[in-house]
Amino acid sequence: MSNMPIFKDEVIVIKSINYKEADKILTVIGKSYGKFPLIAKGIRKIESKNRGNIQTLSVSQISFYRNKGMGVLLETSNVFSPDYSSSNLKGIERILSLLNKCVEEGCEPCDFYNKLYFVLCNGFKDEDVNKFRLSFLKNMGLLPHSTCSICGSSDCIDYVNLENFEIFCKKCYLNSNITDDSVLIRSCDVDYLSQNLTNYIDLYVQKNLF
Ligand SMILES: [Zn+2]
Numbered sequence: 152m153s154n155m156p157i158f159k160d161e162v163i164v165i166k167s168i169n170y171k172e173a174d175k176i177l178t179v180i181g182k183s184y185g186k187f188p189l190i191a192k193g194i195r196k197i198e199s200k201n202r203g204n205i206q207t208l209s210v211s212q213i214s215f216y217r218n219k220g221m222g223v224l225l226e227t228s229n230v231f232s233p234d235y236s237s238s239n240l241k242g243i244e245r246i247l248s249l250l251n252k253c254v255e256e257g258c259e260p261c262d263f264y265n266k267l268y269f270v271l272c273n274g275f276k277d278e279d280v281n282k283f284r285l286s287f288l289k290n291m292g293l294l295p296h297s298t299c300s301i302c303g304s305s306d307c308i309d310y311v312n313l314e315n316f317e318i319f320c321k322k323c324y325l326n327s328n329i330t331d332d333s334v335l336i337r338s339c340d341v342d343y344l345s346q347n348l349t350n351y352i353d354l355y356v357q358k359n360l361f
Contacts, residue, residue, distance in 0.1 A: 233271060246275065
């Protein structure tokens with residue numbers, strides 16, 4: 152290992168599984184290296200210095216080397232530890248399932264890292280979680296495309312159907328026969344705080360990604 156190049160990154164732990172007697176296999180999202188697996192050897196031993204820094208959703212500066220496609224953790228320095236007692240646990244669940252499912256290993260250094268960091272430090276409030284999920288799905292190409300889903304126009308596409316997140320231009324909206332105006336609404340009226348929106352995103356994710 153003495154000849155191996157050492158890498159550094161700031162990472163958020165999104166999954167942690169016990170391995171062998173005292174190890175853990177983590178899945179992390181790195182600011183520079185994206186999502187990758189990381190083995191933390193001896194981490195479950197009482198005397199491990201890294202122990203407190205690699206809980207799920209903790210943020211750390213780490214150094215590691217690579218061995219057969221897997222990162223091997225060397226040192227950690229804590230940046231932020233989540234406070235589970237004051238965090239929205241449902242929100243945590245929603246984001247972790249999305250990240251574990253939809254981000255591929257070795258993805259490009261992720262532009263959602265900073266957004267995730269913000270949601271995390273803010274206690275996973277519903278509003279932040281919903282904003283994060285929609286922008287994440289959009290960036291990953293997992294929402295319908297960003298032109299009017301009827302005529303393909305990219306002008307005045309001000310309306311969104313919350314049941315499938317298709318968007319519409321004003322003309323097609325006026326011609327459409329969707330009469331339920333709680334489902335087809337102006338994009339600017341999307342209420343990120345509402346339980347309604349949370350439910351629609353949950354349904355969309357369940358139906359299309361799982
Ligand atoms: Zn249209």
